[in-house]
Amino acid sequence: xxxxxxxxxxxxxxxxxxxxxxxxxxxxxxxxxxxxxxxxxxxxxxxxxxxxxxxxxxxxxxxxxxxxxxxxxxxxxxxxxxxxxxxxxxxxxxxxxx
Numbered sequence: 001x002x003x004x005x006x007x008x009x010x011x012x013x014x015x016x017x018x019x020x021x022x023x024x025x026x027x028x029x030x031x032x033x034x035x036x037x038x039x040x041x042x043x044x045x046x047x048x049x050x051x052x053x054x055x056x057x058x059x060x061x062x063x064x065x066x067x068x069x070x071x072x073x074x075x076x077x078x079x080x081x082x083x084x085x086x087x088x089x090x091x092x093x094x095x096x097x098x
Contacts, residue, residue, distance in 0.1 A: 002041050005033040 005013075010030050014021055021029065076089070085092035 002037045004037065005030050 007026075007030070010026060010033070014026070080086045080089075080091065083091040
């Protein structure tokens with residue numbers, strides 16, 4: 001198996017993601033992450049030698065792709081006027097997480 005997620009790695013990930021998990025949440029996330037790693041390990045067992053490589057968008061015939069057209073857009077003042085709270089440049093929204 002790939003290196004499992006242990007407590008030290010989980011704490012490091014928690015710190016990097018600026019999360020503050022309680023022990024129960026940590027246990028659930030640790031289990032979920034290890035399940036995800038197990039799924040990737042299972043995918044590694046697949047024989048893909050007969051599969052065509054993925055075609056990147058840049059390889060697609062550009063004749064079949066629509067052109068981006070610049071269109072009229074709403075003015076900042078109009079959008080700010082529709083917002084319940086705003087300052088000179090930004091829409092103010094309630095804080096989502098402490």
